[in-house]
Amino acid sequence: MYQYKKRQVTPRPDKELRLENGRLGGYFSLLLGFSSLLAVLAYLFPSYLTTAELRAIYNIGDLQYILKYGMWLSLGFGLTNFIINKKKRLGFAGVSLTLIAFALAANVSPSGSTEPFPLAIGVDWLVIALLGSFFIFTSLEKLFPKYRDQVVLRDEWKTDFFYFCVNHLLISVFLLFGNFVVSSFDWVANPTLHNWVLALPLALQVLLLVICADFVLYWEHRLFHEHKKLWPFHAVHHSVETMDWLAGSRSHIVHTLVERSLVLVVLHLLGASKVALDIYVIIAAIQAIVIHCNMKIHWGVLKYILVTPQFHHWHHSSEEPAIDTNYAAHTTLFDWVFGTYHMPKGVWPAKYGTTKPLPRGYFKQMWYPFRKLLG
Ligand SMILES: [Zn+2]
Structure with a gap:
């Protein structure tokens, strides 16, 4: 035990x-x-x-x-x-x-x-996201801290800040790549499915998007964990040893491109309305930050349904029982269904990070998976 x-x-x-x-x-x-x-x-x-x-x-x-x-x-x-x-x-x-x-x-x-x-370089996107995220999420972390003694400028914050800047400055690259991948799948689009989805009430369209995206994200994420050659690309995200709103920014660009494009393809194939897509993107973006936060909120029964900070913190734990668990991004559904749900009652992880240490710093971490592939 x-x-x-x-x-x-x-x-x-x-x-x-x-x-x-x-x-x-x-x-x-x-x-x-x-x-x-x-x-x-x-x-x-x-x-x-x-x-x-x-x-x-x-x-x-x-x-x-x-x-x-x-x-x-x-x-x-x-x-x-x-x-x-x-x-x-x-x-x-x-x-x-x-x-x-x-x-x-x-x-x-x-x-x-x-x-x-x-x-174009997304300088405007960086400024808006930086000021917005900093003031909103630092305030939330100060109001509902899981670890009150954890400082904002914790170890390696500069690395994660650099990731945050690059991820936002490259917005055009992500958009162009996403559009390119989506358009290559146009031939699969099914007008009957589109019409059926469009006829649904907005709330149901959003729910459908959340569940379909979650299914794709679950398997994409699991593959990146369990396939030996893919893991180093995702290990970069797991190398972070302190969880807060900035920690989620640490992600290898190859993994980010694959993940975002896959979700976009599925969302577009469903053919929901633009409003439903926009609502989904906003929910997904906020949830992706919240689940990494140093934040403890009482979610009530929702904690069994939604991916919360506690749920995702377990995904980042380097403790034996938590390895390769809690893959989902939005709801806990697919972790229940596929047997990877891990939420010991009332406990949070004692340690975060990878079991084997990764090199530190943005550029070394970008090179790390390729070094593994070549070596
Ligand atoms: Zn992971």
């Missing part, structure tokens, strides 16, 4: 973001300065640094308004860091980035056409 242990998280007061130690002001200034500079660059070079699909959704006027206040806040936070913190590096960096953003915004006018470049 396996003896489950409690996870030990050591308090690290020196790493905590607090107003009184100046680190909160410093890092806020840096975050807002970095975002402001990116946002100004996206504004100046819209054709190369903004995403056509996103521009259709957001209002540039609203964003400029937020940007202006973000820049002033960055200067204010930087100032608190200068006053309080002995090391003034953070505040200095944040204020410098903001001042460069101010100077560029004041002296340079937007150049080139706004005609979207097919492989």
